[in-house]
Amino acid sequence: xxxxxxxxxxxxxxxxxxxxxxxxxxxxxxxxxxxxxxxxxxxxxxxxxxxxxxxxxxxxxxxxxxxxxxxxxxxxxxxxxxxxxxxxxxxxxxxxxxxxxxxxxxxxxxxxxxxxxxxxxxxxxxxxxxxxxxxxxxxxxxxxxxxxxxxxxxxxxxxxxxxxxxxxxxxxxxxxxxxxxxxxxxxxxxxxxxxxxxxxxxxxxxxxxxxxxxxxxxxxxxxxxxxxxxxxxxxxxxxxxxxxxxxxxxxxxxxxxxxxxxxxxxxxxxxxxxxxxxxxxxxxxxxxxxxxxxxxxxxxxxxxxxxxxxxxxxxxxxxxxxxxxxxxxxxxxxxxxxxxxxxxxxxxxxxxxxxxxxxxxxxxxxxxxxxxxxxxxxxxxxxxxxxxxxxxxxxxxxxxxxxxxxxxxxxxxxxxxxxxxxxxxxxxxxxxxxxxxxxxxxxxxxxxxxxxxxxxxxxxxxxxxxxxxxxxxxxxxxxxxxxxxxxxxxxxxxxxxxxxxxxxxxxxxxxxxxxxxxxxxxxxxxxxxxxxxxxxxxxxxxxxxxxxxxxxxxxxxxxxxxxxxxxxxxxxxxxxxxxxxxxxxxxxxxx
RNA sequence: GCUUUCGUAACUCAACUGGAUAGAGUGCUUGGCUUCGAACCAAGAAGUUGCGGGUUCAAAUCCUGCCGAAAGCACCA
Numbered sequence: 001x002x003x004x005x006x007x008x009x010x011x012x013x014x015x016x017x018x019x020x021x022x023x024x025x026x027x028x029x030x031x032x033x034x035x036x037x038x039x040x041x042x043x044x045x046x047x048x049x050x051x052x053x054x055x056x057x058x059x060x061x062x063x064x065x066x067x068x069x070x071x072x073x074x075x076x077x078x079x080x081x082x083x084x085x086x087x088x089x090x091x092x093x094x095x096x097x098x099x100x101x102x103x104x105x106x107x108x109x110x111x112x113x114x115x116x117x118x119x120x121x122x123x124x125x126x127x128x129x130x131x132x133x134x135x136x137x138x139x140x141x142x143x144x145x146x147x148x149x150x151x152x153x154x155x156x157x158x159x160x161x162x163x164x165x166x167x168x169x170x171x172x173x174x175x176x177x178x179x180x181x182x183x184x185x186x187x188x189x190x191x192x193x194x195x196x197x198x199x200x201x202x203x204x205x206x207x208x209x210x211x212x213x214x215x216x217x218x219x220x221x222x223x224x225x226x227x228x229x230x231x232x233x234x235x236x237x238x239x240x241x242x243x244x245x246x247x248x249x250x251x252x253x254x255x256x257x258x259x260x261x262x263x264x265x266x267x268x269x270x271x272x273x274x275x276x277x278x279x280x281x282x283x284x285x286x287x288x289x290x291x292x293x294x295x296x297x298x299x300x301x302x303x304x305x306x307x308x309x310x311x312x313x314x315x316x317x318x319x320x321x322x323x324x325x326x327x328x329x330x331x332x333x334x335x336x337x338x339x340x341x342x343x344x345x346x347x348x349x350x351x352x353x354x355x356x357x358x359x360x361x362x363x364x365x366x367x368x369x370x371x372x373x374x375x376x377x378x379x380x381x382x383x384x385x386x387x388x389x390x391x392x393x394x395x396x397x398x399x400x401x402x403x404x405x406x407x408x409x410x411x412x413x414x415x416x417x418x419x420x421x422x423x424x425x426x427x428x429x430x431x432x433x434x435x436x437x438x439x440x441x442x443x444x445x446x447x448x449x450x451x452x453x454x455x456x457x458x459x460x461x462x463x464x465x466x467x468x469x470x471x472x473x474x475x476x477x478x479x480x481x482x483x484x485x486x487x488x489x490x491x492x493x494x495x496x497x498x499x500x501x502x503x504x505x506x507x508x509x510x511x512x513x514x515x516x517x518x519x520x521x522x523x524x525x526x527x528x529x530x531x532x533x534x535x536x537x538x539x540x541x542x543x544x545x546x547x548x549x550x551x552x553x554x555x556x557x558x559x560x561x562x563x564x565x566x567x568x569x570x571x572x573x574x575x576x577x578x579x580x581x582x583x584x585x586x587x588x589x590x591x
Numbered sequence: 592g593c594u595u596u597c598g599u600a601a602c603u604c605a606a607c608u609g610g611a612u613a614g615a616g617u618g619c620u621u622g623g624c625u626u627c628g629a630a631c632c633a634a635g636a637a638g639u640u641g642c643g644g645g646u647u648c649a650a651a652u653c654c655u656g657c658c659g660a661a662a663g664c665a666c667c668a
Contacts, residue, residue, distance in 0.1 A: 028607060031614090041610055044648070054648075078648070080611070122668075162668055211667095267668090293666050307592070317592055321664050329666045336668050365595070366663055393596085394662080427630070443630090454616095455604065458596070460661065462603065467617075471630055474604090474616040481630050489627050516607085523607060535605065535615080542615095549623090549632045591630075 002106060003093055003515060007038055007071060007083055014064035020046065027083070029516055036074075036082035037512055043079040054079025087502040090511040094500035097514065098571055103578050104518045107149035108525075115153045115347055116142045118359035119254065119261065122159035123246040124168045126201045127253055127413035129403050129463070130361070133392050135259040136452050138359035139584045140530050141390065147582050148525060153351060158250070158266030160243055161339060163211075164204060166225030169238055170217070171207035172199075181234040188234040192241045197249055200242065226333050229271065256417055257445060258584045270342040273349075274334055277342040278327055280378050292330035298322060298373040325370040340371045344387075345380050355386040357528070362391035362458065390528045393460035395452075403463045416465075420444030423469040424477075428591065442586040443477050449585050450476030454534035457527075474538050476585050479576055482541040484591045486573045489553055490566070498563030500571055506547035507568060513540040514575050521582075530583060537579040544572045 004027050012022040024045045030036045043058035050057060058075035065073050070089030074082045085093075097104035118138025120131055142152050172178050172195065180190035211218040227235040247264060254260065278294065281287040287294050299322040307317045327338045347353060358368055368389040375381035397403040403411060424440040424447070433439065447468045454474070455461040471477040502508055517540050520532040553569065556562040577587045 028610090030611095031606080032611060035611080039610085041649090044610075047648080076611085078611080120668095159668060164668080291665080295665075303594095314592095318664075319593060321594060323665055326666050331666090333666085335666065337666095339668095361662095362596070363662055364668085367668085391596090396661090431628090431630080451603095459604090460597085464603070467603070470617080472617080473630090475630085477630060478616095481628085485628055485631085492627065519607075527608090531605075532607070536607095538615085545631060546633090548627080549629095552627060554627045590628090 002104075002519065003070075003085065003089065004038065004519065008040075010065055010068060010071065011040065011042070011061060011073070011081065014061050014066075015042070017064050018060065020050065029519070030082070033512075035076075037085045038083040040081050040083075041079070043075070043081060047079060085512070087508070090502050090508060091500055093515065094502075094511045094568075094571055097518070098500065098567070098574070102147070103574055104514070105147055105521050105578070106518070111149045111151060112354035113151045113153070113351065114142075114145055115155065115351060115353040115356045116359070117155055117157045117356065118142075119156040119259070120159070120360060121156060121250045121254075122162070122164055123243045123250075123266070124200045124204050125159075125164055126197075126204075127250070129395060129411040129413060129416055131413055132257075132416065132448070133361070133395060133452060134359050135254055135257050136449050136584065137390065137392055137457055137530070138357075139257070139259045140449075140453055140582060141357065141359065141524075141528055143582045143584060144521065144524055144530070144533075147578070148521060153263065153353065154261045155263040155265050155347075156250075156254075156261040157343065158243075158247070158264065158268075160266035161229065161268045161271065161334075162336070163221060163225050164208070165228055165239055165242075166221040166223070167207035167211060168200065168204045168242065169228075169235060170221045170224050171203045171210075172238075175203065177203075178238065181238060186234070188237055190234075192238065192245075195242070195245070197245060200246070222331065222333065226331065229334060253413060253417075256441065257449070258586060267339040267343070270339050270346050271334075273342040273346045274338055277338065277345050277380070280345075280380065281327060281374075284378060286374075286377055287327065290324070293326050294328035295324040295326050296374050296377070297324045298370050298377065299324070322369070325374050327374075336367065337371055337374070340367075341374050341378075341380060344371070344375050348381065348385075353385070355388060356381075357388045357390060359390045359392065361394055363394075365389060365391050388528070390457060392457045393455075395463040396460055397463065416448070417441075417445070419465065420448055420468065424471070427471060431591070433590070439588060439591065442588050443471070443480060443591060446476030446480055446580075446585040447471055448476075449583060450479070450534060453530040453583055454538075456531050457529035476580075476583075477591070479537055479541045479580060480585070480588050480591060482544055483573055483576055483580075483587050484589065485548060486544070486569045487589055489569055490573075492554055493566050496563065497566045497570055498560065500567050501564045503561070503564075504547075504551070506543070506550060509543040510540065510547060510568060510572060513543040514571070516540075517575060517579060533579060533583065537576060537583070540572065540579075541576060 008025055008027045012025055015022050025042045027038050027040045030039045043054045047054040047057050055075060055077055058079045058081050062073045062075045062081060070086055072084040072086060076082055116138055118134045120134040121127060142154050145152050173182060177195055180187055211221060224235055228239045281296055287296050303320040303322040305319040307319055325337045326335055329335060372387040381387060395403050421440045421444045424444040428440055451468050502511060517536040520536040523532040524530050553565045556565060580587050
């Protein structure tokens with residue numbers, strides 16, 4: 001039980017004794033730390049219905065709560081009840097946390113199985129700066145669920161089946177790289193040894209641009225895409241080889257970000273389920289034909305109401321639009337929505353998770369709303385299953401527009417990582433540490449991840465390279481640095497460590513910061529956003545830095561006191577390392 | 592046009608989901624390394640929470656009307 005719950009329980013007893021209900025009782029952290037550690041505004045909320053003055057009610061509750069060995073209650077105007085945790089309470093909490101294998105992180109009451117879908121990589125397309133957020137946010141949310149006792153499965157869900165594959169293969173063919181497959185002496189089992197990642201990174205953008213101006217090219221690419229989806233040779237064989245080449249690179253890139261996946265499945269793996277998926281909609285009478293396509297009406301009462309046209313030539317607009325989902329194209333091809341629905345069918349057959357969480361940018365909100373509605377309508381997703389779209393904002397440059405290079409080009413994922421690593425290397429060499437690339441990666445990536453995760457997930461945010469490269473102030477490296485300093489102390493200390501025994505204001509603040517850190521996990525769990533955790537991890541590191549500056553731990557003369565301060569060091573180190581692990585940031589021994 | 596998200600210090604962001612005097616970091620001004628690591632610590636200046644109305648003991652937060660920004664709105668993913 002957390003301290004907060006214990007406070008609520010103690011006050012709850014007092015309130016019950018007075019014949020009142022405790023439904024509105026909630027204890028929160030104080031926003032006036034100089035007055036108290038926790039507070040509740042219960043008396044203010046119920047005063048009216050009880051017919052008493054708030055302050056009198058608060059005083060009565062405090063009186064009824066009586067003396068307590070851990071807490072000190074006081075009623076203050078206009079009617080708050082302030083709670084100060086006595087040092088005995090803080091000590092009991094801190095030493096419990098140290099003994100707990102979960103370090104005081106509250107475990108969920110009913111563990112669930114969650115499936116996570118993040119990453120967003122596409123085969124044959126190079127990762128760019130826009131691909132950074134999904135793995136960063138997704139990995140952190142997954143780790144949080146693990147830390148709180150849920151079971152998790154992560155799937156990268158590769159974009160390996162769409163138009164980009166048709167476009168790439170068509171372009172390669174036209175540029176003569178696939179002669180072995182198409183010429184007179186065609187060999188369907190040829191190897192694409194002449195094709196490299198660099199080449200793919202040139203060919204796809206070329207094709208993508210061309211499809212917008214060349215209709216014939218686009219139609220042909222559509223056809224190629226269809227061939228791949230139908231497993232027609234040699235298209236399918238070429239596709240598979242390109243995919244293998246690409247996936248190896250994608251894995252490496254995610255590993256640089258400490259992002260791993262249990263499953264490297266893709267849209268193509270849902271392919272065997274597509275016919276069945278469409279069948280379900282047809283049989284249940286949920287699908288209808290429209291302009292050659294097969295669509296599912298997912299609009300609900302009061303949605304998708306046509307707005308009368310002022311001029312017959314203007315496109316039809318809708319009030320409260322929720323357009324139908326298209327599950328089959330005019331030419332029989334499958335779409336994003338089709339494969340996503342089929343994927344849910346597949347996942348429910350294979351794993352039957354309690355919740356599926358998608359982490360993509362917020363421009364796809366409409367799409368996921370459609371997919372989720374389709375699945376619920378058709379019973380592909382049982383009613384009890386939660387389908388969640390964690391929609392994050394786009395990463396913008398300083399000008400408020402999507403992050404681009406000065407020349408206006410897309411910034412490559414690898415370039416961002418290299419810049420971070422180089423900058424960290426430079427800083428390390430200033431401090432006399434040379435040639436440790438892995439250490440530089442941990443620091444550079446830590447800086448970027450912390451910068452990303454400390455924002456509210458839904459909001460667009462500014463990707464400021466200079467800010468991330470600075471490593472000063474409220475950053476990932478600040479927390480890593482705090483741990484490195486603790487390591488340095490622990491390395492010089494020998495003997496048994498003691499227990500946490502709060503003697504100073506600095507130590508009080510440290511234990512209170514851990515209390516806050518440990519309660520931030522629940523907030524993050526509920527909101528699918530890591531910013532509360534980022535903030536409280538920084539606050540804990542900061543609280544320790546204050547102690548560090550004011551108290552020379554190793555020079556402490558009283559041996560007992562020294563042992564106990566070392567225990568505080570261990571306490572902080574463990575809690576910070578756990579927090580960093582959940583954020584997907586590596587700790588470092590030295591830096 | 593419609594839908595969604597949003598507007599807080601010079602800049603980048605918080606505010607524990609309706610609570611007390613709206614807080615951090617950066618930058619700026621100052622002080623602190625002969626002692627466990629200065630990627631640090633301490634102090635200071637900086638606000639009409641886009642604008643107006645409403646709900647209540649209490650509003651950055653909820654409702655409403657303007658102003659402004661971004662994204663989405665049928666066969667791309």
